Amino acid sequence: MIKGVGIDSIEVERVxxxxxxxxxxxxxxxxxxxFxxxxxxKGKRKVEYLGGRFSLKESFSKAMGTGLGKYVGFQDVETLWDDLGHPVMTSTKFDGNIFPSITHDNHEIITFVVLEEK
Structure with a gap:
């Protein structure tokens, strides 16, 4: 069962x-x-990575229905890569399945997270 869906974007220039x-x-x-x-x-990749991880954490917190802050903090959500280069998100605040997605171009980084209860 889907618990929540979150989406976020951030401008590359800001990052x-x-x-x-x-x-x-x-x-x-x-x-x-x-970290x-x-x-x-280096360079563009560093910007994409930081912006992407920040935006994924925002998307996760929105899917949780809390936003970042009191219940979900930056250190509560981690996104690394699997062997194929896909993002794998884990969290100390959610025990179900987490499905992250990220895309970017020269102007915008957009992320999407779906939370599924076990």
Whole structure:
């Protein structure tokens, strides 16, 4: 049974400005494993990764019906890749199946998350 659906978007230009300021935002938003991946990236890929992970966390919190903040925090949601390069999302706040999707172009990063109860 579907518990929730969340969608979010963020402008690439906004993320570029954040990345240019240093790692403080990334350290706040990304889990240690996500941050380790982020540190290996450069340029456009780094922007896409940070923006994508931020947006996925927003989408997840919307699917939960809470938004980011008191119940769901940045460190409660993690998205890594499987062996085929697909995003795999886990959370300490949800025990069911999580289906994330992410797309981006030169202007926008868009994410979508579906939560399914077990």
């Amino acid at each position: 570029k400005k954040i990345v240019a300021k240093g790692d403080s935002f990334a350290e706040k938003v990304l889990t240690p494993k996500e 380790a991946q982020y540190q290996k990236m």
